[in-house]
Amino acid sequence: MSQAYNTALRISFEVRGGLIMRQMHHWAALLFMAAIVVHMFRVFFTGAFRKPRELNWIIGTLLFWMGFLEGFCGYSLPDDALSGTGLRIASAIMLSIPVVGTWVTTSLFGGEFPGTVILDRLYITHVLLVPAVILALITVHMGLLVKQKHTQWPGPGRTNRNVVGVRMFPGFAAKGGGFFMIVFAVIAFLGGLFQINPIWLFGPYKASVVSAASQPDWYVMFLDGSTRLMPAWEFRFHLFGHGYTMAPVFWPTVVLPGILTMLPMFYPFIEARFTKDKAIHHLLQRPRDVPVRTGLGAMSIAFFVVLLASGGNDVIADKLHLSLNATTWAGRIGLLLLPPLAYYVAHRTALGLQQHDREVLARTRGAGERRLGRTEEDEPGGRPPAGGARLLLPDRAAARADAAGRGTHLARADPRGDRHRPALTQVDTKKARLTPGLLRCQAQLANDLPVSSSVLRSLRTQAWPPPAPWSSNAPETIAASAGAPSSSWVRVSEQTPS
Numbered sequence: 001m002s003q004a005y006n007t008a009l010r011i012s013f014e015v016r017g018g019l020i021m022r023q024m025h026h027w028a029a030l031l032f033m034a035a036i037v038v039h040m041f042r043v044f045f046t047g048a049f050r051k052p053r054e055l056n057w058i059i060g061t062l063l064f065w066m067g068f069l070e071g072f073c074g075y076s077l078p079d080d081a082l083s084g085t086g087l088r089i090a091s092a093i094m095l096s097i098p099v100v101g102t103w104v105t106t107s108l109f110g111g112e113f114p115g116t117v118i119l120d121r122l123y124i125t126h127v128l129l130v131p132a133v134i135l136a137l138i139t140v141h142m143g144l145l146v147k148q149k150h151t152q153w154p155g156p157g158r159t160n161r162n163v164v165g166v167r168m169f170p171g172f173a174a175k176g177g178g179f180f181m182i183v184f185a186v187i188a189f190l191g192g193l194f195q196i197n198p199i200w201l202f203g204p205y206k207a208s209v210v211s212a213a214s215q216p217d218w219y220v221m222f223l224d225g226s227t228r229l230m231p232a233w234e235f236r237f238h239l240f241g242h243g244y245t246m247a248p249v250f251w252p253t254v255v256l257p258g259i260l261t262m263l264p265m266f267y268p269f270i271e272a273r274f275t276k277d278k279a280i281h282h283l284l285q286r287p288r289d290v291p292v293r294t295g296l297g298a299m300s301i302a303f304f305v306v307l308l309a310s311g312g313n314d315v316i317a318d319k320l321h322l323s324l325n326a327t328t329w330a331g332r333i334g335l336l337l338l339p340p341l342a343y344y345v346a347h348r349t350a351l352g353l354q355q356h357d358r359e360v361l362a363r364t365r366g367a368g369e370r371r372l373g374r375t376e377e378d379e380p381g382g383r384p385p386a387g388g389a390r391l392l393l394p395d396r397a398a399a400r401a402d403a404a405g406r407g408t409h410l411a412r413a414d415p416r417g418d419r420h421r422p423a424l425t426q427v428d429t430k431k432a433r434l435t436p437g438l439l440r441c442q443a444q445l446a447n448d449l450p451v452s453s454s455v456l457r458s459l460r461t462q463a464w465p466p467p468a469p470w471s472s473n474a475p476e477t478i479a480a481s482a483g484a485p486s487s488s489w490v491r492v493s494e495q496t497p498s
């Protein structure tokens, strides 16, 4: 067995706490990559990558690939049968690169695979070079974040020109510290109780030994999947009087990752070009309000999931007693059908949710008055009784509801936001079910109780600032998505009896 494998075994069984450290380190790597991917989705689906944050997005995609490389270098170090197989595949991928492949492999492995220097080189890359690059990129990433400020959800007082949030010290720092402790506890829990990468079961790597069910860590599996689904198409060509062969593994493991790096990396510019959107954006968007982007996001997730599942098609075939050929073809057909289907479903769902918003707006604008009875127009002197709930709706929503003949002209909003007597409409909680506060209001009305100030307070807190800015049914979000200028935002105010 190699020195590397021996050392890893000794860390596991001879060094006190060595095994839990190894396990925590491996679980942390899996969570690190999962956190990066979730963060990337958050940024993508809410449009936080738009101008001026394109550069931070590009740095982010580099961080993803650096995390990928760091993980691969790390789990290749113990030199057990599994990591050795991974290195073997890596050398085959390098060899498949036309013209320069053999040079790259020889220089990296110091000769024919497995060579004698690769583990030393991977070691220093893993413990120093890549962490330094990641640290540098994160520093730039955070620097840009501090300079550009964080995006925010639209809401009362939140505009494209300001940032509403918690101060870094002490609020955010304390929250960040608490979150760090929780993440550490989860990793320690996993490292202590859930076995991972048991190299003593795999045995030392021998180049002549390869076993089935050799899967890499989850963030590399899509590359394994793409390789397994690629048909054995070999291309031969001549260049400068030499014949070259382009092995089938070249496409799914070199060309595809190249596309999967460039496309996401330049996506902000591609979207800005198609939408002709050159504006600066500090406000986030709800996925339902951008159906095409949401559809594209769902499509790429489906693409990755099919590839990821195909990376374990031998295990699936074994567990489900299917032929490996069947699972391979299922993956190929799935890769062609599922992404466009995911696009269609996500796109239609987003349009459906938009339609739902419009209905809620139209309903909240119209029917509410009747149920809660008196509105300011009904009252002599035009003010609702104390304790009445009030909602200011944007013009366009009101106009649309009016155009559809669904309501009375009560809720026409005064865009100047007339401080003295804004035109307000009562909310029909039975129909609207907008927020928990309104539901409580409904409950009190149902029990014939006056709408208590606590409900109004919760309604106000609901709207100022909104508790869950992206909760799709919050009137302010609906109002926002209906394009209300921030000044005529939903404002729930208690009318003080004159």
Ligand code: HEM
Residues within 6 Å of the ligand: 036, 037, 039, 040, 043, 048, 049, 053, 056, 057, 058, 059, 060, 061, 062, 063, 064, 067, 138, 141, 145, 149, 150, 151, 152
């Ligand atoms: C090691 C990996 C990464 C770390 C440690 C990291 C860290 C952070 C943190 C702490 C924030 C501010 C809080 C937040 O928005 O969640 C942020 C914002 C951001 N990140 Fe990352 N990130 C990483 C990877 C990525 C990736 C992979 C992408 C995209 C491909 C990305 C794109 C962005 C963008 C565009 C922002 C600004 C978002 C905004 O202002 O709302 N980051 N990053």
